Amino acid sequence: MQLRDYILRRVIILPILILGVSIIVFVLTRVGGSPIGIYLSHEMTPDEVAQIEARFNLDQPVWVQYIYWARGIFQGDFGWSGVAAAPVTDVFPNKLAATMELAIASGLVAVFLGISLGTYAGARRNRLPDHATRIVAVSGASLPQFWFGILLLIVFWANLGLAPIGRSDASIWSSISHPTGIYTVDAILAGSISAFWDAIWHLILPALTLGYGATAIIARMMRSSLVEELQQDYVDAARAKGLAERIVLRRHARRNALVPTVTVIGLTFGFLLQGTITVEIIFRWPGLGRWMADSVLRGDQATLMTYVLFTSVLFLLVNLVVDVIYAYLDRRVTLGK
């Protein structure tokens, strides 16, 4: 089966999966109670409450409500966010851009740092670089994000005053336009170096906090699978051919060691999204995670459902990408029958 056909088939299956996900999301949210709370105030009479219920179709059976909700989504109506005091669709893109900027930055840090640290350590097993990497990895995997983030804040923001907090410097950011909402990209598009540095400067600490744990996981996985690959006979056979150690490592061992690592990278993506909630709260990053946390606490179901639906779809897509990368790395993988 061709790679192209495989991708096509996966894309065709995608809507069915999304439908299933949407049902689960809706049902699970409704288990938490009626979403009416966000529209009410204390002065309302029971009559007025019933009126509001009827207006949002909350007096209908649950499955009818689901259809109304699903229809709204197809029409681009995700509901009213009580927390943001605006329609979800108005607020979502900007918050998403902020979160994506953070998640991508830390994801890049984690993947590159993780793979290179893991390779470096795995190729020098039980020597000093391996032990040093182990310390980095174990601490990364065991430090809670909220603690590590606050630690960084205390040192670099409160004491040393080296790093800023929040997303940007207001005076710099009001001076350029924001077509994408991703500030680093906006700064490059505007051609402003100072704005770019400002964006990076604000990004460093949260990205480091968010990416540290994932770096550790990826580095450990990479190291152990590389160590395992290096003990295989084919590595010695490659050396016996006269290949340089560098090529043995790159072309033979590392490529095979990447296969299990890529699985972990796919899973790590979920870890990153989950992490954005704490990291955004700590660093006052105006993204989805913080919005989401507020929505949970205040029973803002429209926001909640949108967020969960969105992350589920994202997960499905990431998994698809991971499977395609598999097929590229391990060309034995047969894609379907």
Added chain:
Amino acid sequence: MQPVDQEKAVQARPRPASVASVRNLRVYFQSKRGMVHAVDGVSFDIYDGETLGLVGETGCGKSVTGRSFLKLLPVPPGKIASGSIQFKPHATCRNCDGNGCPSCEGTGRQSAANSRGRSNEKGIRDSVDAEIVELLEIGREEMRRIRGDRIAMIFQDPGKALNPTLPISEQLSEVFLLHRTSELLEAAGLPASTGGALRRFASQEQRFGDSLLMALPPNRAFRNRLVGALNKMVIEALGDTQVPNPAKLMARYPHELSGGMKQRVMIAQALACNPDILIADEPTTALDVTVEARILELIKELQKKRRTSVLYISHDLSLVRRICDRVAVMYAGKVVEIGSTDAIFRDPRHPYTRGLISAVPSAGARRGELAAIRGTVPELVDPAPTCRFAGRCPFEADSCRRFEPELKPVSNGHAVACFIDSAAPSGRQPTFQSAAV
């Protein structure tokens, strides 16, 4: 221990040229309980074009000895403690320039005895003006140039020795890209002095951005020609091992092939550059008996065609008897007996060799009767200077437990390390009559 005893024995007859001389090789492994003397003073020669069998039980150091030729030991904990392996590479035949002529029997190579030094490798010259490379002392780069080109290796399990995620063609072409860059450029119609991205492509040293350079028009056509030439070389190498339809096999992955096919691919890979020495580490152990016979035939045939010497490592005596010209029996890190296959099997002089030979079940033996050597191989952690076989030997006497026998010649080219044939300094001597209870 005197390393050259065996040479004295050989001097009596016209001496065949040796392509490799191992002298007093010691390889130690650091373990928690002490130094493991995996190979402890091994000396032997591999003669030009012969098959030397290296037999012994599991853990006697035969694989480690073979791997020492290519310095393929796990370091640490392994360490080549002392000794030397002198390697005399063949030169191309002076009469035909490598194309094959009657004087070199069509191999294109000169026998080791009268070969001239190869200019591209560093080394010293001995009295017959053949170049000598000290394998244990050369640097990593020089070792890399010898690996796969002058000395190649076949591994025990072909299923594990091929990279599972690369197609056969890519694994085989690596050998040519490494060692046959100039020939490859020539075959593609390019001058041997070609440099830049094309040369890097033909020697597998691509740099960042090279793939882009190669995809652009001026280089693109050359690249396709290089790939064509490379594929031709690979097909030829595969064809030599009598695989059906080599062109089709190239795109396959190892897991799509049978064990025998995989081993043929390994052999094609190992013999691709006409090595002077082929180290075969139990190449048929993982195969069926029927496949085994054909693989052995194949090795024999290719060896003859290319004047390659084979170091055949095996625990299978009957197999060694069938294919080897000479046999070295190893026990506990030492060579205990060495000689022509004929002499060893007709008149084994070492009690261990005798035990091994009688342990091979024959068709005539009665059901339920299997001869075994009692006991197990001793641990090789800091061994005492006694006969290593003492304790398992049916003929041992007290001198065996006090002194260490050295390899001494008993007849032409046949040497034994046992006090039965050469008296110990003192104490009661063992004889074949004095079987211990």
